[in-house]
Structure formats: structure tokens, C-alpha cells
Amino acid sequence: MDHHFDLVIIGSGSGNSIVDGRFADRKVAIVEKGVGPQAAYGGTCLNVGCIPTKMFVHTADTARAPQHGAVLGVDLTLRGADWPAIRDRIFGRIDPLASGGERYRATGSDNVTLYRGTARFVGERRLAVETAEEAVTITADQVVVAAGSRPVIPDVPGLDQALGYHTSDSVMRMDRLPRRMTILGSGFIAAELAHVFSALGVEITVIARGGVLLRHEDAAVARRFTELARERWDVRPHRKLLRATRDADTLLLDLEGPQGAETLRTDELLVATGRRPNSDLVDAAAGGLALHADGRIAVDERQATSVPGVWALGDVSSPWQLKHVANHEARTVQHNLLHPDDPRTSDHRYVPHAVFSSPKIAAVGMTEQEAQAAGRDYVTSAREYSGVAYGWAMEDTTSFVKLLADPGTGELIGAHIIGPEAPTLIQPLIQAMSFGLDARSMAKGQYWIHPAMPEVVENALLDLPLG
Ligand SMILES: Cc1cc2nc3c(=O)[nH]c(=O)nc-3n(C[C@H](O)[C@H](O)[C@H](O)COP(=O)(O)OP(=O)(O)OC[C@H]3O[C@@H](n4cnc5c(N)ncnc54)[C@H](O)[C@@H]3O)c2cc1C
Numbered sequence: 001m002d003h004h005f006d007l008v009i010i011g012s013g014s015g016n017s018i019v020d021g022r023f024a025d026r027k028v029a030i031v032e033k034g035v036g037p038q039a040a041y042g043g044t045c046l047n048v049g050c051i052p053t054k055m056f057v058h059t060a061d062t063a064r065a066p067q068h069g070a071v072l073g074v075d076l077t078l079r080g081a082d083w084p085a086i087r088d089r090i091f092g093r094i095d096p097l098a099s100g101g102e103r104y105r106a107t108g109s110d111n112v113t114l115y116r117g118t119a120r121f122v123g124e125r126r127l128a129v130e131t132a133e134e135a136v137t138i139t140a141d142q143v144v145v146a147a148g149s150r151p152v153i154p155d156v157p158g159l160d161q162a163l164g165y166h167t168s169d170s171v172m173r174m175d176r177l178p179r180r181m182t183i184l185g186s187g188f189i190a191a192e193l194a195h196v197f198s199a200l201g202v203e204i205t206v207i208a209r210g211g212v213l214l215r216h217e218d219a220a221v222a223r224r225f226t227e228l229a230r231e232r233w234d235v236r237p238h239r240k241l242l243r244a245t246r247d248a249d250t251l252l253l254d255l256e257g258p259q260g261a262e263t264l265r266t267d268e269l270l271v272a273t274g275r276r277p278n279s280d281l282v283d284a285a286a287g288g289l290a291l292h293a294d295g296r297i298a299v300d301e302r303q304a305t306s307v308p309g310v311w312a313l314g315d316v317s318s319p320w321q322l323k324h325v326a327n328h329e330a331r332t333v334q335h336n337l338l339h340p341d342d343p344r345t346s347d348h349r350y351v352p353h354a355v356f357s358s359p360k361i362a363a364v365g366m367t368e369q370e371a372q373a374a375g376r377d378y379v380t381s382a383r384e385y386s387g388v389a390y391g392w393a394m395e396d397t398t399s400f401v402k403l404l405a406d407p408g409t410g411e412l413i414g415a416h417i418i419g420p421e422a423p424t425l426i427q428p429l430i431q432a433m434s435f436g437l438d439a440r441s442m443a444k445g446q447y448w449i450h451p452a453m454p455e456v457v458e459n460a461l462l463d464l465p466l467g
């Protein structure tokens with residue numbers, strides 16, 4: 001028998017937040033298959049993404065205190081990192097949130113039905129849902145596809161489940177820390193988890209396809225990050241993984257690089273080579289949904305798909321695989337479900353991001369290479385943390401702020417920060433860009449607390465060669 005609902009939501013990550021008291025008069029279904037080794041409720045960010053990684057990053061930053069202390073003349077010693085205690089503290093906080101969220105959805109409101117299983121489109125606004133207990137067909141007036149993304153596993157001989165590699169889904173729950181870990185990929189996850197595991201005592205090797213890590217950052221930032229990474233990790237640029245094999249507890253990775261073939265021996269392999277949208281898992285094509293070439297569900301600025309009554313948000317449709325973007329798009333969808341006569345659009349003008357590694361990175365707007373490629377007129381400035389008093393206090397020698405602005409209007413078009421507190425320092429620049437505050441007014445129209453770190457932002461603003 002078919003079950004009909006006013007609204008079906010596929011995915012309990014950002015999709016979960018849509019249904020609140022304002023939907024009390026609608027019959028709602030949420031379908032969730034579960035993420036990570038425990039098939040948890042609540043999506044990527046909570047269970048296997050932003051939240052646990054940042055809890056580990058803070059722990060790693062703390063474990064690195066002796067290195068910084070030595071620079072300042074403070075003699076600290078790291079006597080050890082108790083991995084099971086760290087892991088269990090972090091997931092001891094997260095897992096109850098996931099199960100509590102699930103319990104609330106399963107029993108908390110009469111109008112909401114939770115299906116714990118996989119949903120696949122079998123027609124327009126028609127879904128086959130398979131749970132452990134039953135297979136049902138559900139139809140709905142409105143469907144929200146908030147199905148997220150999953151790790152991509154490159155097609156490398158030997159790299160299959162039997163080899164026993166990790167992804168970000170599993171690596172944070174390892175039983176014990178290995179002596180050596182190799183990370184395939186040099187993007188966000190590689191940068192963050194290399195910091196986490198190396199700070200806790202693991203020898204890290206990073207296999208990068210290109211010449212720098214984090215190659216999508218502004219070139220000056222990527223270069224600085226790579227120089228610093230090479231001091232901590234065995235970074236192998238311009239490498240291709242040809243084959244993976246196992247010899248008892250050791251993994252053998254055959255690489256090809258500028259010096260020819262080499263074999264790397266390691267204890268654990270973390271594959272961090274990007275994430276693909278889950279549009280195939282929901283069989284979006286069978287639902288009539290138009291897709292981009294990379295598998296993302298195509299949406300307009302209201303988050304509407306090509307099928308009337310079907311909406312999509314977050315990693316399954318967005319070019320930005322970021323939680324603040326998924327949350328923003330979920331709010332757009334929520335509004336448009338509640339107010340069909342007064343639709344709202346998502347604002348993707350200034351999407352910022354941060355990489356929580358060591359050093360930290362934050363950016364918004366165009367990189368210099370993007371401005372050049374777009375033929376955009378720009379002026380630029382860069383200021384080292386070491387040029388302001390708080391940078392002296394930290395004995396910082398490697399961090400900087402780089403800005404790009406329009407020479408005519410003084411409008412900021414890009415901001416890039418590498419160094420301590422970068423994700424916090426960048427927020428006033430995001431605010432200025434979002435609200436159209438030009439660089440001169442921003443620099444001169446307010447007090448900047450002395451001697452605080454944002455003075456480096458003030459100085460970079462003042463340095464922009466504007467008329
Ligand atoms: C290790 C890591 C660290 C990250 N750190 C950050 C960070 O610091 N900051 C940041 O902004 N972003 C970060 N991200 C990205 C962020 O987690 C995602 O952009 C965000 O969680 C996407 O939300 P979503 O709602 O689109 O998808 P998800 O949260 O993934 O939710 C989708 C849900 O749909 C379910 N699902 C999928 N297909 C089906 C189906 N057919 N039937 C039923 N259910 C289905 C999935 O099980 C999942 O629970 C990180 C990601 C990772 C992997």
C-alpha cells in the first residue's frame with residue numbers, strides 16, 4: 001500500500017532542521033539510512049564531519065602547546081595522548097546527541113513518521129523506501145532531497161574494502177593510533193586530519209597529486225601552508241598511487257613520481273580524495289530530477305529542482321560542500337515550503353570557508369588567480385601577523401592576511417588569512433563584503449582594539465592602494 005504525505009524529507013543532516021512547530025498541521029515523513037560505522041542519525045556534520053573533527057583539532061592544538069611554548073621560553077612537556085580517552089570523550093558527547101535527535105523524531109511529534117532506511121525515487125515525488133522491517137512506497141506533495149555526499153574512493157588496483165583503508169567516516173573511531181599513517185589527497189580533510197594525528201604522535205605522509213597542498217586556496221596561502229606542512233609531515237607532491245597491497249599489518253603503496261617508482265610502507269591509509277553527491281543513492285534521475293555533470297542535483301536560486309514540488313539543498317546539490325551553506329539553503333527551503341506565495345532565494349555571494357589545520361586558514365571571495373582568470377581589475381595588500389603587537393606577543397613569523405579590492409569602488413573582492421584564529425579573524429571581512437562596506441570605511445570608520453589581533457586586518461585594509 002502507498003503512504004501519502006504532505007512533505008517527505010530525505011536525509012536527517014541539514015534536512016532535519018526544516019521541520020519545526022510551524023509544520024504541525026502537515027503530515028511529514030523523514031527518511032534516513034544512517035551515516036558512518038554506526039549508521040547514525042543526524043547527518044555528516046554531527047557524526048563524521050565538522051563537529052568531531054573540530055573537537056579533535058582543538059585537542060591536537062592543545063597537544064602542540066609544547067612546541068609553541070618552546071618559542072616563548074616556556075618549558076612544557078607532552079607526556080602522552082590517551083587516544084581511547086580522547087576518542088570516547090568526543091563520541092561520548094556526539095553519540096547521545098545523534099540518538100536523542102533520532103528518538104525525538106521517532107516519537108516526539110504525532111505528525112512526523114521516521115523511516116530508518118534508504119529512499120529511492122521510482123517516479124515524480126514517488127519513493128521506494130526500504131527499512132530493516134519493510135519495503136514501502138511513499139508519495140508526497142513536496143519532497144526535500146537533503147541526502148548529502150559520501151567519500152570518493154579512487155579506482156586504484158588493490159584499493160578495495162579487503163585492503164582495510166579508512167575514510168573520514170571511520171578513521172576517528174580507530175581502536176588505537178598507528179605508528180605511521182599515509183593520507184591520499186591534499187584537500188580539507190587531509191590538512192585537518194594530518195594535523196590531528198601528527199599532533200597525537202602519528203608519523204604522517206601526505207600523497208598529493210599536485211605541487212602544493214590545498215591548491216584551491218589563494219596561491220600565496222597554499223604555498224605558505226605547503227612550506228609549513230613539509231616541516232611536520234612527509235609530503236610527497238606530484239605523486240600518483242598506482243597500486244595498494246597488504247603484507248600482514250603493513251600496507252604497501254606503489255607510487256609514481258618525478259623520481260620514478262617508489263614503494264611506501266605504512267600502517268594505516270586514510271583516503272581523502274573528495275566527496276560525491278548522493279544523488280545516485282536516491283536515484284534522482286528516476287525522480288525526473290535534472291543533474292549537473294558532476295552528479296549534483298540542479299536547483300534554482302529558490303532551491304527548487306526541475307520537478308515541481310521537489311527541493312534540494314546541501315551537499316547533494318550545492319557546489320559548496322560546507323555546513324553553513326547547507327544550513328542556509330535549508331532555511332531557504334523551509335521558508336519556501338511555509339510561504340509559497342513569497343519565495344526566498346539563497347544568498348551565495350560571499351561563501352566563506354576555513355581549514356582547521358595548523359596553521360589555520362580562512363577565506364572568502366576571489367583568490368588572486370581567480371581574479372586574474374576572470375580579467376577582474378583588482379588591487380591587493382598583504383600584512384604579516386608579525387607586524388602588529390599581538391603577533392609580536394605570539395612570536396609569529398609565518399602568518400598573514402591578504403586582501404583583494406576593486407580599485408574603483410574600494411569594495412573588497414577577496415580575503416585570505418593563514419595563521420592562528422584565521423576562522424575568527426575573517427568574520428568582519430565577510431560582514432563588510434556581505435553588507436557592501438568598502439575597505440576604506442571599514443578601516444577608518446570604527447575603533448580597532450589595541451593591541452588585538454584584528455589590527456593586522458586593519459593594517460591590510462589601510463595598505464590597499466586605493467585612491
Ligand atoms: C570530515 C569532514 C569534516 C568537515 N568539516 C566541516 C567544517 O568544519 N565546516 C563545514 O562547513 N563543513 C564541514 N564539512 C562538510 C559538512 O559536513 C557538509 O557540507 C554537511 O554536513 C552537508 O550537510 P547535508 O545536510 O547536505 O548532508 P548530510 O549531513 O550528509 O545529510 C545527508 C543525510 O542523508 C542520508 N541519506 C543519503 N542518501 C539517502 C537515501 N537514499 N535515503 C535515506 N537517507 C539518505 C545520509 O545518511 C545523511 O544522513 C566536513 C565534512 C567532512 C566529511
Ligand SMILES: NC(=O)c1ccc[n+]([C@@H]2O[C@H](COP(=O)([O-])OP(=O)(O)OC[C@H]3O[C@@H](n4cnc5c(N)ncnc54)[C@H](O)[C@@H]3O)[C@@H](O)[C@H]2O)c1
Binds near residue numbers: 275
Ligand atoms: N573545514 C571545512 O569546512 C571542511 C573540512 C573537511 C571537509 N570539508 C568538506 O568536505 C569536502 C571533502 O573533503 P576532501 O578533503 O575529501 O576533499 P577536497 O576536495 O578538499 O580535496 C580532495 C583532494 O583529493 C585529491 N584527489 C582527488 N582525486 C584523487 C585521486 N584519484 N588520487 C589522489 N588524489 C586525489 C585532490 O587533488 C584534493 O587534494 C571538502 O571539499 C569540503 O567541502 C570541509
